[in-house]
Amino acid sequence: MARSSQAIFGLIGAGGHGRETMPFVRAHIAAHPDLGIDVDRVVFVDRQAGTAVGGHLVLAEDEFAAMDAERLFAVAVGQPAVRRAIAERLESARCRALTLIARTATVVDSARVAPGALIAPYALINADASVGRHLIANAHSSIAHDCLVGDFVTLGPRACVNGGVRIGDGVEIGAGALIRQGLSIGAGAVIGMGAVVVKDVAPGATVVGNPAREVAR
Incomplete structure (x- = not known):
């Protein structure tokens, strides 16, 4: 070119x-x-x-x-x-x-999205949530009200983060995972596909299952 x-x-x-x-x-x-x-x-x-x-x-x-x-x-x-x-x-x-938001995605007007985000079809960033640089929110994933999400976080398809969750930099959340409201997910943690997270996750930990349990650090 x-x-x-x-x-x-x-x-x-x-x-x-x-x-x-x-x-x-x-x-x-x-x-x-x-x-x-x-x-x-x-x-x-x-x-x-x-x-x-x-x-x-x-x-x-x-x-x-x-x-x-x-x-x-x-x-x-x-x-x-x-x-x-x-x-x-x-x-x-x-x-x-450049932040890219699919036409069918929803980012409410009180949410804050840092540059570089990819927000896929039918994803949702809800009221007063704040997401960091270069987020990937795959199709049908959701970040609920008042969440604070760090830089370079990845949400798989249909991952669901409930209200008031704090997520550190570089966290991977697998497809279909569910995170209970008010929790803290440490930087670099990995949440396995379909995991149901009901307690805080330490930085660098990998958790899987329902309820989610740590398998590696």
């Missing part, structure tokens, strides 16, 4: 999650012409550079970061540590993280 002064958007990750995310990326960009991004300036950024995925060119990360244009991006990589490393590299190259 030739260099240009026109803005370009890069979706980082051309795997399964990236391919699921791209349709609502296109819809979001089409609904926000103020971003100045044409559909042919929407690309994947991945190791498959030089190919095309779903009709979108794939660029290498260093190629994208070096382009002579305004570079906006979001990271469609589920693992929080990997997502953090990529985002920090791109931000240090003066690329700008």
Whole structure:
């Protein structure tokens, strides 16, 4: 792709999650012409550079970061540590993280969402919740009122975080997991698929089952 002064958007990750995310990326960009991004300036950024995925060119990360244009991006990589490393590299190259919200998602007007979030179809961020940088909220996941969610947190499909929960940076919450109201989930914790969390989770712990029990630290 030739260099240009026109803005370009890069979706980082051309795997399964990236391919699921791209349709609502296109819809979001089409609904926000103020971003100045044409559909042919929407690309994947991945190791498959030089190919095309779903009709979108794939660029290498260093190629994208070096382009002579305004570079906006979001990271469609589920693992929080990997997502953090990529985002920090791109931000240090003066690329700008863009928050992307699917048309059918709901972010209420009192909620606060930091840059870089990917909020998938039918996800919900409810009253006075605050979520950190580069959240991934997969389809049908929900964060209830007054939750405080750190940076680089991943919610799997249909994960449900009830009111007043505090979630540290880099937490992974598996598909269908349920977290009781008012709990604290420490940084780097992993909540297994379908887990029912009824007590606080220590930083770095992995919990599974119903009720959820720690299996690793």
